[in-house]
Amino acid sequence: MSELLILGIVIAAVLLFFNREWIRNRFSPDQQKNYTIDDKFNSDKREREKEIDKLLSKMGKNGVNDLSEKDRKRLDELSKK
16 A cells, blocks of 8 residues: 555656746746836837848948848838837
8 A cells, every 4th residue: 555655656756857947937927927018118229220230240341231131121121110
């Protein structure tokens, strides 16, 4: 009888170990749900600024000619926002 109890505890521990991410996501609050509208706006703005900075640094010394057509379109889209 005690062998079955020990076996059950071991199986439960193994199942909990392999499902720990699911358990954590299920019972802990999601950090994104606590964002306000202002937090979301500021986060999006920072991401746009990072992408613009990356594209501008890619242009380097030779100007717009260093950018591909896709990069130019993306820079135009980001600059309009």
